[in-house]
Every structure is written in C-alpha cells, then in structure tokens.
Amino acid sequence: MLEIKNLHARIVDDGTEIIRGLDLTVKAGEVAAIMGPNGSGKSTLSYILAGREDYEVTEGDILYNGQSILEMDPAERATAGIFLAFQYPMEIPGVATMEFLKVAMNEQRKARGEEPLKIPEFLKRVKDAAGLLNMDMNMLKRPLNVGFSGGEKKRAEILQMKLLEPKLCVLDETDSGLDIDALKIVADGVNALRSPDRAIVVITHYQRLLEHIVPDSVHVLYKGQVIKSGDKSLALDLETNGYAGVIGQAA
Amino acid sequence: MPAVQETIDRVRKIDVDQYKYGFQTEIEMDKAPKGLSEEIIRFISAKKGEPDWMLEWRLGAYRRWLTLEEPTWARVHYPKIDFQDIHYYAAPKSTPGPKSLSEVDPELLKVYEKLGIPLKEQEILAGVQKTEESELEEANDNVYKSGRVAVDAVFDSVSVVTTFKKELAEAGVIFCSISEAIREHPELVQKYLGSVVPTSDNFYATLNSAVFTDGSFVFVPKGVRCPMELSTYFRINEKNTGQFERTLIIAEEGAYVSYLEGCTAPQRDENQLHAAVVELIALDDAEIKYSTVQNWYPGDAEGKGGIYNFVTKRGDCRGDRSKISWTQVETGSAITWKYPSCILRGDDSSGEFYSIAVSNGYQQVDSGTKMIHLGKNTSSRIISKGIAAGYSQNTYRGQVSAHRKATNARNFTNCDSLLIGDQCGAHTVPYMEAKNATAQFEHEATTSKISEDQKFYVMQRGIPEEEAIALIVNGFVKDVIQQLPMEFAVEAQKLIGISLEGSVG
Ligand SMILES: Nc1ncnc2c1ncn2[C@@H]1O[C@H](COP(=O)(O)OP(=O)(O)O)[C@@H](O)[C@H]1O
Ligand SMILES: [Mg+2]
Numbered sequence: 001m002l003e004i005k006n007l008h009a010r011i012v013d014d015g016t017e018i019i020r021g022l023d024l025t026v027k028a029g030e031v032a033a034i035m036g037p038n039g040s041g042k043s044t045l046s047y048i049l050a051g052r053e054d055y056e057v058t059e060g061d062i063l064y065n066g067q068s069i070l071e072m073d074p075a076e077r078a079t080a081g082i083f084l085a086f087q088y089p090m091e092i093p094g095v096a097t098m099e100f101l102k103v104a105m106n107e108q109r110k111a112r113g114e115e116p117l118k119i120p121e122f123l124k125r126v127k128d129a130a131g132l133l134n135m136d137m138n139m140l141k142r143p144l145n146v147g148f149s150g151g152e153k154k155r156a157e158i159l160q161m162k163l164l165e166p167k168l169c170v171l172d173e174t175d176s177g178l179d180i181d182a183l184k185i186v187a188d189g190v191n192a193l194r195s196p197d198r199a200i201v202v203i204t205h206y207q208r209l210l211e212h213i214v215p216d217s218v219h220v221l222y223k224g225q226v227i228k229s230g231d232k233s234l235a236l237d238l239e240t241n242g243y244a245g246v247i248g249q250a251a
Numbered sequence: 252m253p254a255v256q257e258t259i260d261r262v263r264k265i266d267v268d269q270y271k272y273g274f275q276t277e278i279e280m281d282k283a284p285k286g287l288s289e290e291i292i293r294f295i296s297a298k299k300g301e302p303d304w305m306l307e308w309r310l311g312a313y314r315r316w317l318t319l320e321e322p323t324w325a326r327v328h329y330p331k332i333d334f335q336d337i338h339y340y341a342a343p344k345s346t347p348g349p350k351s352l353s354e355v356d357p358e359l360l361k362v363y364e365k366l367g368i369p370l371k372e373q374e375i376l377a378g379v380q381k382t383e384e385s386e387l388e389e390a391n392d393n394v395y396k397s398g399r400v401a402v403d404a405v406f407d408s409v410s411v412v413t414t415f416k417k418e419l420a421e422a423g424v425i426f427c428s429i430s431e432a433i434r435e436h437p438e439l440v441q442k443y444l445g446s447v448v449p450t451s452d453n454f455y456a457t458l459n460s461a462v463f464t465d466g467s468f469v470f471v472p473k474g475v476r477c478p479m480e481l482s483t484y485f486r487i488n489e490k491n492t493g494q495f496e497r498t499l500i501i502a503e504e505g506a507y508v509s510y511l512e513g514c515t516a517p518q519r520d521e522n523q524l525h526a527a528v529v530e531l532i533a534l535d536d537a538e539i540k541y542s543t544v545q546n547w548y549p550g551d552a553e554g555k556g557g558i559y560n561f562v563t564k565r566g567d568c569r570g571d572r573s574k575i576s577w578t579q580v581e582t583g584s585a586i587t588w589k590y591p592s593c594i595l596r597g598d599d600s601s602g603e604f605y606s607i608a609v610s611n612g613y614q615q616v617d618s619g620t621k622m623i624h625l626g627k628n629t630s631s632r633i634i635s636k637g638i639a640a641g642y643s644q645n646t647y648r649g650q651v652s653a654h655r656k657a658t659n660a661r662n663f664t665n666c667d668s669l670l671i672g673d674q675c676g677a678h679t680v681p682y683m684e685a686k687n688a689t690a691q692f693e694h695e696a697t698t699s700k701i702s703e704d705q706k707f708y709v710m711q712r713g714i715p716e717e718e719a720i721a722l723i724v725n726g727f728v729k730d731v732i733q734q735l736p737m738e739f740a741v742e743a744q745k746l747i748g749i750s751l752e753g754s755v756g
Contacts, residue, residue, distance in 0.1 A: 047707075050707075050711050051710075051711075052707050053703075053707075073710065073715075073716065074707055074710040074711050075710040075711075075713055075715045075716065075719070078711050078712055078713035078714075079713045083711075084711050086708065086711075089708065090702075090704050090705045090708035090709075091705075092705060092708070092709065092722075092723060092726055093726050093729075094725070094726030094728070094729035094730070095722060095723070095725070095726035100709075100712075100722070103714060103718070103722060104713055104714055107712075107713045107714045107715065107718065108712075108713040111713065143726065160712060164712065164713065
C-alpha cells in the first residue's frame with residue numbers, strides 16, 4: 001500500500017536535509033511501528049507523507065497504491081485516504097469540532113462524488129464514534145482542540161480518523177500525553193480500525209503503546225534513514241537495550 | 252450550520268474574475284442630467300412631490316456643502332471624485348404601488364432571484380414562514396432562530412416594493428420609503444430627520460442631505476416590539492448613479508426593532524459613489540439592532556472599478572436604558588469609509604459595535620466606530636475583526652470618549668486582525684478619551700497571520716485550500732457572526748468565503 005523508495009527530503013527554507021535515503025514498505029492490513037530517538041525525523045516523515053509544503057523531496061519517491069503522491073496537495077492526499085494523527089494537533093478557534101467534522105467528511109464525500117451526509121446520519125456516526133472513545137458530546141461543541149487537554153486532543157484525532165475512514169493511517173506519537181486509561185481507549189480505537197484493506201503506521205518512541213497496538217513490523221528511524229527493521233520483538237529489544245545498540249550496529 | 256458547506260459550494264462555483272452579482276438589469280431608468288446645482292435639487296424634490304420645508308432643508312445642506320472640503324484623514328486613496336459628473340437622480344419607471352407579485356416588474360423579480368441573498372424574495376413576498384432548526388444547529392450551540400422578514404426594496408433610489416405592510420401597520424409600526432414618510436408622516440420626519448446626523452455633520456453627510464433620493468423609514472411606537480425583522484436591499488443599478496440613501500429609524504419608549512440592510516451591485520468600469528446616511532433614535536428603554544451585510548463590487552483584479560462607500564451611520568441612545576447595536580459584515584466596495592457610532596446620551600444606555608471587515612485585491616477599508624459616553628452608567632462594547640488579503644489595506648479606526656458628566660462609563664474594545672499573505676496591511680487606530688475619572692476603558696488588540704500549520708492541519712482532513720481558509724476565517728469571525736440574525740449569518744459566512752477567493756496560490 002505504501003512504498004517509500006530512497007526518499008531524500010530537505011527543509012525548503014534552509015535546505016537542511018532531514019530525510020536521507022529512507023526506504024519503507026507497508027502492506028495493506030499491516031501495522032508498522034516506526035521508532036527512533038527524538039529528532040530522528042519521524043514527524044518530518046509523517047508531514048512529508050501528508051504533503052506539507054515546508055519540505056521538498058529531492059530524490060526518491062512515495063508510492064501509495066502504486067501511484068506517486070508527490071504532486072498531490074494535502075487535501076488530495078487526505079481524500080485519497082491518507083490520514084495523519086498529529087503529534088501536536090492544531091487549535092482552530094471559532095470552529096466547533098462538530099462543524100469541522102461535518103465539513104471534512106462532506107468534503108471527502110464530495111471529492112468522491114458522493115452526496116453530503118444527512119444530518120441525522122452524521123450525528124449518529126459522530127455519537128457512535130465518540131461513545132467508543134469515551135468522549136463527551138458536549139466537548140464536540142467546543143472549537144476544535146481549543147483548550148483541550150493533551151489527552152483530549154489525541155482522542156479528537158482518533159475520532160476524526162474513525163469518522164474519515166482512511167486507508168493509510170499515520171499516528172504520530174499518539175501515546176504522548178495520555179494516561180494509561182486513555183491510552184487503552186485510544187489503542188482500542190485504533191485496533192478497531194485494523195482491517196485487511198487498511199495500513200497503519202504507528203510512530204512512537206516508547207514500547208508502551210505497542211503493548212496495546214501490537215505491530216506486525218518495527219522500523220528504527222535514525223538520522224532520516226530506516227536503520228533496522230524487524231518484528232515486534234525488535235521493539236522489546238529497544239526497550240531493554242535502548243537505541244544505542246542498534247545505532248552502533250548501523251554506524 | 253450548513254453555512255460553511257455552502258461557502259464551499261459557493262466558492263467552487265465562481266471563477267476568480269467573475270463577480271457573482273455583476274449583471275445589469277434592463278429596467279428603464281428615469282434620470283436627472285449629470286451634475287449638482289440648486290436646480291437639480293429642486294428637480295429631485297419636485298420629482299418626489301416634497302413639501303417646501305423639505306426642499307429648504309435640502310437647499311440649506313447644499314449651500315453648506317459648497318463650503319466644505321472632502322476629508323483626507325482616512326487611510327484610503329482614490330482619484331478625485333468629480334461631483335459634477337454624477338447623476339443625482341434615477342428612478343425605475345414604476346407602476347405606482349404594486350399590490351401583488353404579478354404587478355411587480357418581472358425584471359425586478361429576476362434581479363431578486365439572481366441576488367438570492369439574504370432572503371428568497373419570492374418566499375418573502377409570498378409571506379412564507381421559515382423554520383430551519385436542526386439538531387445539528389443545537390449541537391453547535393447556535394441560537395439562531397429563523398423568522399420572517401419584511402423587505403423594503405430600494406432599487407436604485409426608489410422603493411419599489413414594500414411587503415408585510417399590513418401586519419406591521421396593525422402593530423403600529425411604520426415601515427416605508429423615506430419619500431413616502433415625508434409625504435405621509437411629515438411631523439415625524441421633521442422632528443427626527445437630521446437630529447442625529449445634522450446637515451452640517453461632514454462632507455458626505457451634508458451632500459447626502461442635499462440630494463438623498465430614497466431610503467427607508469421605520470417608526471416603532473411606544474411599547475411595541477416589531478413583529479418581524481425589517482430588511483432593505485440597497486442596490487446600485489444604473490451606470491454612474493450616485494447613491495444617496497437616507498434611513499431614519501425611531502424606536503419610541505420600550506420599543507424594539509431589528510433592521511437588516513444588505514447590498515449587492517453589478518459589475519462596471521467606472522467607480523460609483525455611495526454616500527448614505529443612517530440615523531437611529533432610541534428613546535427610554537428602547538432597543539435597535541441594525542445589521543448590515545455589504546457586498547458591493549470591490550473592483551476587478553487590478554483594483555479598477557468598484558464602489559466608493561462613504562457612509563455616515565449614527566445611533567442616538569436618547570433615552571435612559573436604551574440600547575443600540577450595530578453589526579456589520581463588510582466584504583465589498585473598492586473603498587469603505589464607515590464608522591457606525593453611538594451617542595450614549597441616556598443614563599444606563601448602551602451601545603455595541605460588532606464588525607467584520609474583509610478586504611482582498613486592492614480594496615481599502617477604513618472603518619470602525621465611535622462610542623460617545625454622555626450619560627451616567629453608560630456602557631459600550633466593540634468587537635472588530637479585520638481580515639486583509641491580497642494587496643488590500645484594512646484599518647480599524649475607533650474612538651471611545653467619556654464626557655465630564657459620564658460617571659461610570661465603561662467600554663470594552665477588542666480588535667483582531669488577520670492577515671492572509673504578506674502584501675496586505677492591517678492597522679488599528681484607537682482613540683480613547685476620558686474626561687471623567689470613573690471611566691473604565693479596556694482595549695485589546697491582536698494581529699495574526701493565518702498560520703501554515705493551521706492550514707495544513709485543516710487540509711490534511713481533506714478540505715481544499717480555499718475552503719480551509721474560509722473555514723479558519725469563519726472561525727475567526729464567529730463572535731460577530733453570532734450577533735447577526737440567522738438569514739444574515741448564513742449569508743455573511745458565504746460572502747466571507749467568496750470575498751477571500753483568489754487570496755491564495
Ligand atoms: N520545519 C523545520 N524547521 C527546522 N527544523 C526542522 C523542521 N522540521 C524538522 N526539523 C528538524 O529535523 C529534525 C527531525 O525532526 P522531527 O521529524 O520532528 O523528529 P522526531 O519526530 O523524530 O522527533 C530535528 O532536528 C528538527 O529540529
Ligand atoms: Mg516527532
């Protein structure tokens with residue numbers, strides 16, 4: 001589903017190369033974990049997947065279902081089924097969460113040539129999804145992410161993900177800022193989305209989340225490259241021995 | 252809240268250079284030759300069958316105007332206006348007093364249809380009652396209540412259709428064109444006209460006093476709550492016709508009225524001058540809400556053409572505990588020069604100003620308010636949201652003053668500016684003056700740019716760039732939108748989306 005080939009990317013503003021020859025393949029139905037120390041380029045990779053203009057791809061390609069997505073803008077990629085749960089979700093003052101959800105869902109429907117959702121149907125979907133995530137409907141009247149706690153923001157991301165039903169889900173440090181109960185709820189939410197036609201990329205630098213969302217593959221990102229891949233035991237290994245060992249091998 | 256969705260649909264339908272309301276109708280005009288003189292003023296007055304006192308009042312203003320200079324203090328630039336190159340009178344050849352839709356000029360009905368905003372005219376004229384509440388609106392914390400609206404259409408200077416007159420009359424409310432009021436209710440007009448904006452007030456207001464051709468008149472008697480929203484369309488239709496509307500609204504003791512003004516204008520090459528005067532008078536315990544959605548042609552992509560909008564709007568809280576509230580959404584015009592103000596004369600009176608001013612292309616907006624505290628325990632509130640895009644300049648100019656006897660005057664001012672792109676400018680020019688030590692004035696101002704982070708985040712959910720900006724901007728102006736009656740709120744959100752079109756990429 002996702003094939004990243006020898007990807008090189010730099011910051012447009014100052015030309016600094018952040019992603020330096022990254023290769024990664026994730027199949028439909030797979031849950032891939034990307035781990036790596038702070039500053040290794042995990043968030044940058046997620047932004048580049050989502051089409052952020054601050055980064056320029058200088059070499060390599062990103063194929064999604066066999067097609068290069070490099071020429072697509074973020075909205076087009078989203079509509080094609082790529083979803084990014086942000087490490088730091090943005091506040092959108094004055095736009096009720098509910099309103100935002102409706103616009104996003106209907107925009108995607110429109111792009112696919114579908115009718116906008118009828119209001120009762122929309123409400124039903126939101127209520128169901130919010131219920132599963134243990135979210136209060138009252139919170140959804142508030143402007144998106146404004147004054148939300150760290151945990152509420154992360155839940156709101158997962159709520160959006162559930163409602164938009166993407167095919168490629170990228171979760172950037174969704175576990176940070178969550179207490180153990182919230183972590184479980186969020187992980188259940190993600191697990192419920194596991195399906196043979198969907199790929200999930202979980203970015204984290206702790207093993208903790210992976211106890212709840214058990215990955216099929218684990219990839220270590222360091223200095224803009226995948227330096228080691230393995231199965232879930234690699235995550236455990238990292239937990240016990242730290243990144244130093246892996247980094248040492250690669251160097 | 253389907254509004255944002257509609258904004259998106261609307262934005263999609265329109266090409267960049269195509270101003271949606273840029274069409275011309277073919278209603279025959281009956282107009283005065285170009286130029287301004289005592290003769291022209293006599294012609295206007297005679298055309299309207301006015302009494303002598305009205306003619307004298309006009310002539311007095313005209314003589315005064317001859318001694319005045321055009322003001323230059325606003326942050327707007329435009330070529331010198333040739334006041335002799337303007338037609339001061341144009342009237343559709345109307346059959347007098349249409350009694351039903353079938354009697355109304357079909358061209359005019361077509362115009363209504365094309366306007367489509369802020370109300371479906373056909374429905375209104377037919378008296379259709381709307382109920383558009385939904386669970387979603389509730390979920391979104393909206394308090395909008397749909398209702399009926401009476402429309403007094405000002406079609407290039409003359410009121411053509413007035414609806415709902417009967418029901419209003421039963422309530423004792425007078426809602427008609429100012430010309431009709433001059434004929435039918437001369438005592439009221441004579442008593443109040445010019446009592447808030449005197450003929451000598453300023454260059455444009457003085458000009459208006461001399462040559463105003465039409466506008467609306469509202470009188471709500473003591474203790475009456477006007478049973479519906481009152482609405483007027485202003486629409487500039489004839490080439491080179493200066494628009495000099497005059498509106499006078501009086502709410503007697505304990506009365507309440509909500510008035511909506513909305514504008515669209517056809518596209519054209521030459522600049523058009525608009526210099527309206529609006530006077531509001533609220534007596535003891537009365538309340539007037541005045542809402543405007545202004546969407547005149549702003550000029551083409553190079554900034555050519557477009558309306559010059561020099562408006563004087565002022566409300567007089569003449570009575571104790573009276574309240575006047577201005578809400579405006581300004582998206583159109585090449586130049587906007589407009590400061591809806593409140594004179595807080597009565598004790599415990601209050602004034603409000605809620606404003607959204609959107610500028611794009613080469614538009615220049617210099618707008619704001621004055622809150623003049625004269626009575627005791629008076630309060631005022633100013634919420635201004637300026638959005639500048641393209642090469643536009645957007646200035647908030649506000650004045651809050653408390654006079655010597657105005658003990659416990661309170662004001663809260665909040666001015667936020669949002670910049671889209673880096674070729675535009677936002678400016679805040681607040682003046683505060685308290686001659687009474689007990690005054691409490693609070694002022695907050697922010698200027699921000701639409702952040703790339705926000706835009707990326709919104710787009711990541713599948714919302715295309717222009718819609719993403721419209722969504723973020725509509726969030727930014729939400730506090731003001733909520734002050735509008737629902738019909739206008741929906742419309743305003745659409746207009747904001749439309750007017751920001753082409754502001755990116
Ligand atoms: N837009 C940017 N401007 C400047 N530096 C950036 C930018 N994006 C990423 N970086 C830098 O690139 C490196 C990788 O960052 P990031 O992708 O956030 O790492 P991670 O998510 O793995 O912690 C860091 O050194 C960070 O400071
Ligand atoms: Mg990160």
